[in-house]
Amino acid sequence: MIMITLSSIPSHSPAVVYRRINDEYLLIPLTGNIADMDSLYRLTETGAFIWEKIDGKRAISDITSKIVEEFDVERDVAEKDALEFFREIQEFLQFREP
Numbered sequence: 267m268i269m270i271t272l273s274s275i276p277s278h279s280p281a282v283v284y285r286r287i288n289d290e291y292l293l294i295p296l297t298g299n300i301a302d303m304d305s306l307y308r309l310t311e312t313g314a315f316i317w318e319k320i321d322g323k324r325a326i327s328d329i330t331s332k333i334v335e336e337f338d339v340e341r342d343v344a345e346k347d348a349l350e351f352f353r354e355i356q357e358f359l360q361f362r363e364p
Contacts, residue, residue, distance in 0.1 A: 270352050272330065272345060274361045277322030282358040284317060291317070293358050307355065312337065316351060325364060326352060 278284070283294045291314035293307040309317060315336060319329045326348055333344040352359070 272327040273325050273364055275325050276320050276359045276361050278320055279358050279360055
């Protein structure tokens with residue numbers, strides 16, 4: 267398990283596909299060239315917002331700023347929730363430090 271901090275820079279793993287189906291946001295891991303439908307991960311609307319901000323250039327702190335703007339939440343709450351989210355979905359991501 268890697269240490270995820272506000273300065274960590276996440277990017278999407280090439281081994282996962284993101285899809286919106288109706289009102290559901292899904293992360294679907296790939297095994298070989300086949301979707302592993304047993305390991306689907308459903309994102310909340312907030313989780314989908316965060317996922318869409320991940321570009322391999324923004325640090326988690328930058329994404330947190332976007333959360334504060336979009337959802338009108340206190341910065342410390344957004345930071346705590348964002349770190350928890352990134353830890354929860356880290357298997358679908360790659361991280362680097364600045």
